[in-house]
Amino acid sequence: MGKEPISGDFPEDIIWIDLITPTLEEEHLVEARIGIPLPTPEELKDIEPSSRLYVEHDAIYMTASLLYRTESTYPLLSDVAFILSRGRLITIRYAEPKSFALFSASLLRMNGQCDTGAKLLGHLLETIIDRTAEILETLAARLDALSITIFVNRKAAKRRPPRFLEDKLLDIASHHQLVSKLRDSLVSLSRLVVFLQSQPIVRREEEAAELCSIVARDIQSLGEHAAFVGTNITFMLDASLGLINVEQNAIIKIFSIASVVFLPPTLVASIYGMNFDFMPELAWNLGYPLALFAMLLSAIIPFLFFRWKGWL
Structure with a gap:
């Protein structure tokens, strides 16, 4: 239903109700139309599995954490509710992950493939996973570019501005935050899909069951890839700290050598100053x-x- 106010009746054959930051009045109106209670924002934030995945009033309630604002410096997670009831899908969200916009744009090209709520949810989860894979690929590309920037030859390193590596630590921390939230999202989606696969309504629909199996395999693959990317970020962080220590040791070495070089002249000068x-x-x-x-x-x-010893 988008951001427009909800009023009046809506068709009985509608299979997707998408509530974006609904007001209390809108929630009560939808509850009256579909005949089941909707979770509150506080209930969506509950991390207990029994509060995020359950069956009540012949409806399947599921909650997953989805990424949004991934292009910004501070990516965030938002809890989104997925409810299957009487062949209908109801989604409740208080943010706008890009995957929902992509899925809405692709609905017209599906030619009636989403004729039930379970199939619709399967295709929506598939789009969410595709978007997650895109985020992960973009992150991996950024890490490759950052790695090339940090691990350069010595001549290029000498032309670096002051505190270059210290500034890159902030970029590494930003990437680490993104991959950490991405893995949290994948964990919540994995639990949701496993729970969904156990439901009779999904097992009865062959296409929906197949979509859930595909999504489950994709989540596993993305989880492994995210773990690999996380390992690379950890290595890059350790290596950057090591390079900073090397540069600081080089500066200290220069001062140490300078003090040793000027010590004998000081001795000569002090002798003739007696x-x-x-x-x-x-x-x-x-x-x-x-x-x-x-x-x-x-x-x-x-x-x-x-110089002969190679200390310079």
Whole structure:
């Protein structure tokens, strides 16, 4: 029914009622028309399996968590209710996952394939899984691009702006949040499909049962792929932290070597800064140039030694 206010009667042969952020008045009106109670927003958020998947008043109540705002920095999960009652599908949602818009657009191309609520739900779940697969593929592509950006050659790394890797940690955290919510969504969908397959109304309809089997296999495959992507994100996070430590150690090494290189000249300068009465070099005409040469030579020798050792 979209976002339009609900009023009056609706046809008895309608097989899908889609409630988007319904008001209390609209919920009562639909309850009166279909003859079963609808879950409240608080009930949708309940994580107990007995509260998300149950049969009551000859109606099948199911709740799953779906992703939305996946293109934004902060993707979110929204609990969506799926109710099968008397050959009709009722969905209640307080967000607008893209999968619903895609499914609504594809209904005209199905040519009457969704003539029952169970078949309609099967095709809707199939679209939701297809959308989830698309999100996962997009995420994998972004991770590949991010990996190329982080793991570059040393010449390119030297041209990086300050705090480059620290900024990339925020991107990795954003990707991790998305894949984590995606896996939560797949778990809830898996439980829903398993519960749905056990219902007589689905077992009696061959097409609906086949759709549920396909969706169950797809969920399993996507779960494995999501776990693989999550492992890659963990590796990228550990590797990025390792590179940050390497860069910080390189900076500390430079300061350490600089202090060692300038230590011998400091020693020479401190010797000739002593106030002794008998220091023959102070009376030499070349005493000052020789002192400078000694300080320069004492700095060059450690530097060349470090280069020979490969510490620079």
